[in-house]
Amino acid sequence: MRILGFAAALMALTSTTPAFAEGFSVRDMLEVGDRDECLRRAELAMNAHIKNNGGEVVVTDWIVYGWDLGPGNNDVTFMCPVVNGGVINGFMVIYSESGEDERTFVANELERLFN
Numbered sequence: 553m554r555i556l557g558f559a560a561a562l563m564a565l566t567s568t569t570p571a572f573a574e575g576f577s578v579r580d581m582l583e584v585g586d587r588d589e590c591l592r593r594a595e596l597a598m599n600a601h602i603k604n605n606g607g608e609v610v611v612t613d614w615i616v617y618g619w620d621l622g623p624g625n626n627d628v629t630f631m632c633p634v635v636n637g638g639v640i641n642g643f644m645v646i647y648s649e650s651g652e653d654e655r656t657f658v659a660n661e662l663e664r665l666f667n
Contacts, residue, residue: 575649579644580643582641583639586640587632591611594632595616598616605658606621608620616629624655626655628644628645
């Protein structure tokens with residue numbers, strides 16, 4: 553029982569901070585008017601980035617995927633789930649086996665283009 557309490561407390565602490573794992577970055581893109589707007593902004597951001605840095609994009613019903621975004625070799629997922637009783641919130645997850653500098657550059661650029 554003590555272990556479960558500790559695990560729950562740990563999860564509460566870590567859920568309020570950005571997610572960090574080797575090769576991953578996660579960004580909260582905040583509330584967006586509706587899912588279509590979120591997906592449109594994510595697709596436009598990725599396509600604008602790809603024009604100068606390469607890669608490819610696939611759009612689904614509530615996720616936009618990007619593969620091989622440069623510099624480096626970054627895979628990106630924009631998610632537009634319903635959260636908090638019905639609002640749409642954008643989230644961006646980037647995975648890369650390239651260096652942290654390349655991943656951070658892509659994350660910063662996509663966040664700028666999304667907003």
